[in-house]
Amino acid sequence: xxxxxLLEHVGVEGIRAIDTYLAHGGYRSVGKALKEMSSDxxxxxxxxxxxxxxxxxxxxxxxKWSFLDKxxxxxxxxxxxxxxxxxxxxxxxxxMERIPHLLIEGMITASYALGAxxxxxxxxxxxxxxxxxxxxxxxxxxxxxxxxxxxxGSGYNLDLYVQPGGGAYICGEETALLESLxxxxxxxxxxxxxPAVSGLYGCPTxxxxxxxxxxxxxxxxxxxxxxxxxxxGKSTGTKLISACGNIRQPGVYEIxxxxxxxxxxxxxxxxxxxxxxxxxxxxxxxxxxVPILPKELILKTAAGEPRLMSYESxxxxxxxxGSMLGSGGFIVFDDRACIVRNLWxxxxxxxxxxxxxxSPCREGTGWMAKVLHRIEHGHGKMSDIDLLVDVAKHxxxxxxxxxxxxxxxxxxxxxxxxxxxxxxxxKNPDSCLAKHLHGAYAHAASIM
Amino acid sequence: MSDLLKVTIDGNSIEVPPxxxxxxxxRQLGGKYPPAMCYYEPLKNTGGKCRVCLVxxxxxxxxxxxxxxxxxASCITRVEQGxxxxxxTSKEVLDARNGVVEFLLINHPLDCPVCDQAGECDLQNxxxxxxxxxxxxxxxxREFERIDIGPYxxxxxxxxxxxxRCVYAADQLTGQRVHGVxxxxxxxxxxxxxxxxxxxxxxxxxxxxxxxxALTDKTYRFKQRVWFSKPFDAHRNCDKCCGxxxxxxxxxxxxxxxxxxxxxxxxxxxxxxNCRFEHKQAADWTIEGPRVIDPESVIGANKYExxxxxxxxNVDAKFVSE
Numbered sequence: 001x002x003x004x005x006l007l008e009h010v011g012v013e014g015i016r017a018i019d020t021y022l023a024h025g026g027y028r029s030v031g032k033a034l035k036e037m038s039s040d041x042x043x044x045x046x047x048x049x050x051x052x053x054x055x056x057x058x059x060x061x062x063x064k065w066s067f068l069d070k071x072x073x074x075x076x077x078x079x080x081x082x083x084x085x086x087x088x089x090x091x092x093x094x095x096m097e098r099i100p101h102l103l104i105e106g107m108i109t110a111s112y113a114l115g116a117x118x119x120x121x122x123x124x125x126x127x128x129x130x131x132x133x134x135x136x137x138x139x140x141x142x143x144x145x146x147x148x149x150x151x152x153g154s155g156y157n158l159d160l161y162v163q164p165g166g167g168a169y170i171c172g173e174e175t176a177l178l179e180s181l182x183x184x185x186x187x188x189x190x191x192x193x194x195p196a197v198s199g200l201y202g203c204p205t206x207x208x209x210x211x212x213x214x215x216x217x218x219x220x221x222x223x224x225x226x227x228x229x230x231x232x233g234k235s236t237g238t239k240l241i242s243a244c245g246n247i248r249q250p251g252v253y254e255i256x257x258x259x260x261x262x263x264x265x266x267x268x269x270x271x272x273x274x275x276x277x278x279x280x281x282x283x284x285x286x287x288x289x290v291p292i293l294p295k296e297l298i299l300k301t302a303a304g305e306p307r308l309m310s311y312e313s314x315x316x317x318x319x320x321x322g323s324m325l326g327s328g329g330f331i332v333f334d335d336r337a338c339i340v341r342n343l344w345x346x347x348x349x350x351x352x353x354x355x356x357x358x359s360p361c362r363e364g365t366g367w368m369a370k371v372l373h374r375i376e377h378g379h380g381k382m383s384d385i386d387l388l389v390d391v392a393k394h395x396x397x398x399x400x401x402x403x404x405x406x407x408x409x410x411x412x413x414x415x416x417x418x419x420x421x422x423x424x425x426x427k428n429p430d431s432c433l434a435k436h437l438h439g440a441y442a443h444a445a446s447i448m
Numbered sequence: 449m450s451d452l453l454k455v456t457i458d459g460n461s462i463e464v465p466p467x468x469x470x471x472x473x474x475r476q477l478g479g480k481y482p483p484a485m486c487y488y489e490p491l492k493n494t495g496g497k498c499r500v501c502l503v504x505x506x507x508x509x510x511x512x513x514x515x516x517x518x519x520x521a522s523c524i525t526r527v528e529q530g531x532x533x534x535x536x537t538s539k540e541v542l543d544a545r546n547g548v549v550e551f552l553l554i555n556h557p558l559d560c561p562v563c564d565q566a567g568e569c570d571l572q573n574x575x576x577x578x579x580x581x582x583x584x585x586x587x588x589x590r591e592f593e594r595i596d597i598g599p600y601x602x603x604x605x606x607x608x609x610x611x612x613r614c615v616y617a618a619d620q621l622t623g624q625r626v627h628g629v630x631x632x633x634x635x636x637x638x639x640x641x642x643x644x645x646x647x648x649x650x651x652x653x654x655x656x657x658x659x660x661x662a663l664t665d666k667t668y669r670f671k672q673r674v675w676f677s678k679p680f681d682a683h684r685n686c687d688k689c690c691g692x693x694x695x696x697x698x699x700x701x702x703x704x705x706x707x708x709x710x711x712x713x714x715x716x717x718x719x720x721x722n723c724r725f726e727h728k729q730a731a732d733w734t735i736e737g738p739r740v741i742d743p744e745s746v747i748g749a750n751k752y753e754x755x756x757x758x759x760x761x762n763v764d765a766k767f768v769s770e
Contacts (some may be wrong), residue, residue, distance in 0.1 A: 356636035363551035394547030
């Protein structure tokens with residue numbers, strides 16, 4: 001059985017209550033960190049662990065923490081990014097819903113490491129039940145003395161707040177999140193300055209994903225070296241993968257990084273294979289924004305090596321034949337799925353969620369969505385396919401924030417790997433696989 | 449001085465003080481500096497949005513000779529010692545700029561023949577330099593109703609390119625902010641909360657900072673094409689602003705008053721509504737002399753030549769054959 005770091009106690013009855021959580025070793029890391037370790041030691045420990053940002057970019061967390069401007073006289077802030085809204089990604093929600101105290105514990109330990117006395121959890125506005133759970137958990141932590149003034153007699157003070165977002169995907173981008181947290185319109189900021197220097201209210205700020213922060217207590221309790229011994233190469237530790245699509249067992253799984261994709265997809269411990277005895281067609285391995293990979297490239301790399309669930313292995317081959325681990329939103333398509341229809345759906349999402357601040361993303365996302373709508377509904381032209389590639393190319397890397405890239409990558413990759421399907425849609429619109437599957441789509445929509 | 453930073457743009461070098469942006473350095477160098485649709489030097493925090501000023505940094509600095517991984521917005525990127533920038537000399541930059549101009553135009557109505565801004569429109573100039581002759585866009589364009597915001601200004605959102613300049617102008621020049629951006633993405637719109645009118649003494653400046661014809665002067669509406677009116681520098685004693693303006697005359701009549709702009713199309717001194725809208729008599733002003741117009745400007749004489757029709761294309765024959 002693989003090591004469980006985040007989901008170890010998820011199945012325990014009443015784990016949402018602080019007493020049960022304490023009985024299962026909860027809040028141990030707070031005592032250890034505050035009484036036995038200095039903040040620099042904590043940062044070093046996280047660096048040793050090799051923990052990488054679980055929000056999608058995979059940036060080393062210890063390094064991010066060490067960038068924090070500690071010379072500044074301004075207060076420092078830790079902000080937890082719980083604005084999880086990437087299509088196909090639902091791991092943070094699961095974690096906060098099942099075991100809210102783990103996040104609170106991680107927030108206390110991480111805030112102490114950064115020297116922050118006020119911290120925020122910015123939760124996606126649609127997840128109201130999660131917000132209520134977190135607020136209840138925070139109240140319990142205050143009552144037990146894990147939050148507030150002079151925590152456990154250590155002299156360290158911390159106030160923790162939950163802030164609901166207004167329901168915008170863009171507010172998951174860290175600087176847009178800060179704008180939103182400050183009460184402004186959620187537009188991403190120009191960088192530099194980076195949040196580590198000038199973040200929330202112009203003060204040094206670290207923004208981390210829920211899963212990243214929830215990994216910190218285990219690292220404090222067991223040591224960075226123990227964490228680094230799990231996983232493969234620079235992909236250390238475990239990762240939550242939210243598997244969805246037409247698989248036998250959709251859900252959230254904690255895997256040790258380095259697990260072969262084939263095992264994850266077909267093992268009964270995880271996805272359990274493709275449902276209804278169908279064939280695998282393609283996988284989007286890290287949330288809707290990462291490139292889609294066809295069957296032959298998701299199970300094996302272009303060089304013929306088995307593909308592993310790790311930052312490096314999934315990215316092998318660059319964007320020509322690789323993808324990204326991203327946020328761990330593992331979306332599986334079987335042989336009935338229509339790639340064109342799926343891509344149209346993704347571009348519709350990015351069009352709807354673009355903040356409209358910079359021109360390429362504001363105009364380009366809408367253009368791609370409209371062209372794909374035309375192709376999917378039988379009014380496409382052959383030249384539209386190259387047009388889409390060209391529009392995506394003009395968005396990618398030209399925007400203020402990564403939303404432009406996130407909108408462009410799925411388009412480029414889908415046409416790269418499934419061009420014949422787009423051409424078939426143009427030549428014979430009735431060949432669309434999805435047309436004959438209204439029942440299946442209605443079913444998918446009803447469970448989403 | 450030793451603390452000046454040396455930056456090379458398209459092969460020409462200049463030394464500038466720390467904190468200077470690539471755009472500012474390029475403007476000081478003269479020649480072909482990157483275009484700007486959203487950046488406006490007199491207004492704080494503008495820039496970074498329109499992405500037409502993207503340039504390639506071929507060498508980040510002396511200490512770090514690697515190129516920057518992506519094209520950067522020259523209006524917000526600060527120079528470093530020994531930075532090497534490619535603007536017009538980079539194919540990648542020109543291609544990106546073409547792309548951005550195309551994006552800006554797909555939702556623009558191209559109603560230049562009936563737009564008061566035509567002739568002094570930044571988007572017109574930009575697309576003349578960098579645009580395509582034909583559009584690849586076949587879908588419907590974004591449309592909005594025209595809105596009167598206050599007695600003097602009309603907002604025609606359909607033409608807006610969402611540069612946010614007017615938002616910063618309204619925020620920074622006027623006492624109370626009632627003007628901002630509503631909605632999201634390509635349906636965002638400039639507006640006032642529940643169509644409140646903008647009534648303060650400097651609101652007219654949002655017309656001058658608008659790079660396109662989205663915010664226009666209602667007192668000048670359809671009076672004259674810009675290139676048929678004659679600009680004069682003039683001033684009057686005003687207790688609210690500097691009183692230094694440009695009068696746009698048709699014969700002896702003042703048909704429009706605007707603030708003075710520098711060679712980069714940026715207002716040098718913002719003027720009050722009283723000067724702009726309420727003094728349309730020649731007797732109100734001391735005329736200094738004709739406004740010097742850059743011969744390259746579209747309102748200079750003979751800027752545009754008639755298109756040269758290639759003899760290889762016989763237009764009539766094409767129609768006949770169809």
